[in-house]
Amino acid sequence: MTEMISVNGTAHPLPEDPRVSLLDFLRHDLGLTGTKKGCDHGQCGACTIIVNGIRINSCLTLAAMHDGDSVTTIEGLGTPDEPSALQRAFLEYDGFQCGYCTPGQICSATALLEELAVNWPSDASECLEGRIAITREEIRERMSGNLCRCGAYANIVAAIEEVATGGKS
Amino acid sequence: MRPFEYSRSPSLSEASLLTASKDTLAIAGGTNLLDLMKLQVETPGQLADINRLGFAEIEDTGDGGLRLGSLATNTETAVHPRVRADYPVLSRAILAGATQQLRNKATNGGNLCQRTRCLYFTNIDQPCNKREPGSGCGAINGIAKLHAILGTSDQCIATYPGDMAVALSALGATVQISGSKGERSVPVRDFHCLPGDTPWIENVLEPGEIITGIVLPAPVCGRQIYRKVRERSSYAFALVSVAAVLKLTDGKFSRADLSFGGLAHKPWHDPRVGEALLGQPPSDTLFDKAADILLEDARGFGENDFKIPLTRRTLHAVLAQTTEDAA
Numbered sequence: 001m002t003e004m005i006s007v008n009g010t011a012h013p014l015p016e017d018p019r020v021s022l023l024d025f026l027r028h029d030l031g032l033t034g035t036k037k038g039c040d041h042g043q044c045g046a047c048t049i050i051v052n053g054i055r056i057n058s059c060l061t062l063a064a065m066h067d068g069d070s071v072t073t074i075e076g077l078g079t080p081d082e083p084s085a086l087q088r089a090f091l092e093y094d095g096f097q098c099g100y101c102t103p104g105q106i107c108s109a110t111a112l113l114e115e116l117a118v119n120w121p122s123d124a125s126e127c128l129e130g131r132i133a134i135t136r137e138e139i140r141e142r143m144s145g146n147l148c149r150c151g152a153y154a155n156i157v158a159a160i161e162e163v164a165t166g167g168k169s
Numbered sequence: 170m171r172p173f174e175y176s177r178s179p180s181l182s183e184a185s186l187l188t189a190s191k192d193t194l195a196i197a198g199g200t201n202l203l204d205l206m207k208l209q210v211e212t213p214g215q216l217a218d219i220n221r222l223g224f225a226e227i228e229d230t231g232d233g234g235l236r237l238g239s240l241a242t243n244t245e246t247a248v249h250p251r252v253r254a255d256y257p258v259l260s261r262a263i264l265a266g267a268t269q270q271l272r273n274k275a276t277n278g279g280n281l282c283q284r285t286r287c288l289y290f291t292n293i294d295q296p297c298n299k300r301e302p303g304s305g306c307g308a309i310n311g312i313a314k315l316h317a318i319l320g321t322s323d324q325c326i327a328t329y330p331g332d333m334a335v336a337l338s339a340l341g342a343t344v345q346i347s348g349s350k351g352e353r354s355v356p357v358r359d360f361h362c363l364p365g366d367t368p369w370i371e372n373v374l375e376p377g378e379i380i381t382g383i384v385l386p387a388p389v390c391g392r393q394i395y396r397k398v399r400e401r402s403s404y405a406f407a408l409v410s411v412a413a414v415l416k417l418t419d420g421k422f423s424r425a426d427l428s429f430g431g432l433a434h435k436p437w438h439d440p441r442v443g444e445a446l447l448g449q450p451p452s453d454t455l456f457d458k459a460a461d462i463l464l465e466d467a468r469g470f471g472e473n474d475f476k477i478p479l480t481r482r483t484l485h486a487v488l489a490q491t492t493e494d495a496a
Contacts, residue, residue, distance in 0.1 A: 018174070018175030055273060
């Protein structure tokens with residue numbers, strides 16, 4: 001039986017060469033070039049995607065290990081006509097300059113919102129239990145796996161904060 | 170990456186059989202192993218994917234403790250309600266390491282087995298007795314800022330880089346291991362090895378042995394602290410870290426379990442440090458004495474000399490925190 005992976009709702013057979021990273025599979029085999037290769041060592045976060053609802057670095061996992069998994073990439077989050085709330089906020093707050101890190105930033109932030117919704121603590125959280133207060137410090141800590149070479153951090157944090165707080169910050 | 174065969178292990182015994190071969194490595198989260206394979210530090214002929222063997226549960230033990238499946242992710246562990254409530258030092262240690270993306274993929278078993286981030290180990294153009302026995306140690310007299318000050322040898326001064334195991338050591342956790350000869354348990358404090366003359370041996374796992382779980386003893390009351398000092402405020406390895414389980418009874422230490430990260434080839438636990446504190450009221454003099462004992466045999470290698478005073482101050486700060494809380 002062919003092993004399959006679902007990407008943005010479409011099923012695809014997995015590659016035969018086990019060396020293919022999930023990142024290279026998305027970009028080369030499927031042509032989904034929104035997900036970016038920055039460092040290819042899990043340090044920059046440009047390759048961040050969402051697998052079964054959880055954000056991971058797609059460069060540090062083999063496509064072959066993902067039989068039956070469900071992947072969401074930046075292409076699955078919104079369209080130019082109907083951007084996701086975070087995509088719209090990144091535009092509104094100018095959350096990028098060159099844009100190379102942006103797909104990873106937005107995928108990462110999309111999962112971050114879910115993590116906040118279930119009150120997962122972070123290193124920046126005062127308490128490990130209870131409701132997490134959404135602060136810029138929390139957002140910065142939770143986004144520390146996504147580097148921006150242009151240094152658009154202030155605007156990235158502002159965009160995420162707006163969506164995370166529903167504009168009430 | 171060098172070509173390799175990949176197979177998904179259908180059972181623990183199959184995985185055990187495969188990984189008994191020197192050329193086959195088990196892969197779980199893969200965040201460290203695949204990185205090392207890209208760098209050709211690791212060039213296995215075969216990977217045995219153990220992700221679907223189970224061992225992902227986090228469950229209560231009969232005596233009030235908690236068993237962490239080896240394939241539970243670092244995130245699942247750090248956010249588990251019982252870990253947050255009863256073993257906060259473990260949650261804090263995990264959350265202080267890596268990034269959310271990495272913690273989401275990294276497993277508990279893999280975290281224990283992660284390799285050093287020594288620059289000479291990860292660069293195949295450099296000498297490293299750990300990667301290539303007999304080739305020398307580039308870090309001694311080289312770039313050694315992150316390196317060890319305790320338990321070093323003239324063969325290797327690398328550190329164990331993790332945070333989670335430091336907390337597990339302070340908590341007195343045990344590693345459950347399965348292999349062709351059956352099952353065994355090893356205290357986390359005894360799981361990692363010092364480099365000695367065999368720096369390539371980093372832990373007690375025999376060929377074919379696989380970690381199945383980590384058992385935390387029943388929780389103790391008192392204060393649990395994880396304090397990590399690093400060069401930037403997120404996503405950096407520890408220069409020094411302290412995991413502490415401390416309790417004061419009638420103004421005197423009645424529990425003082427301390428383990429240290431960033432100082433040695435393993436999470437460093439010196440029982441004499443806790444013994445010096447027990448039964449004594451907290452004071453600067455006492456904290457200095459504890460640091461003297463801890464650092465008695467400490468040795469810097471130039472760039473990392475700062476770790477000796479830094480460790481002293483960090484230990485002092487952690488111990489002082491208990492008295493601040495009481496005040």
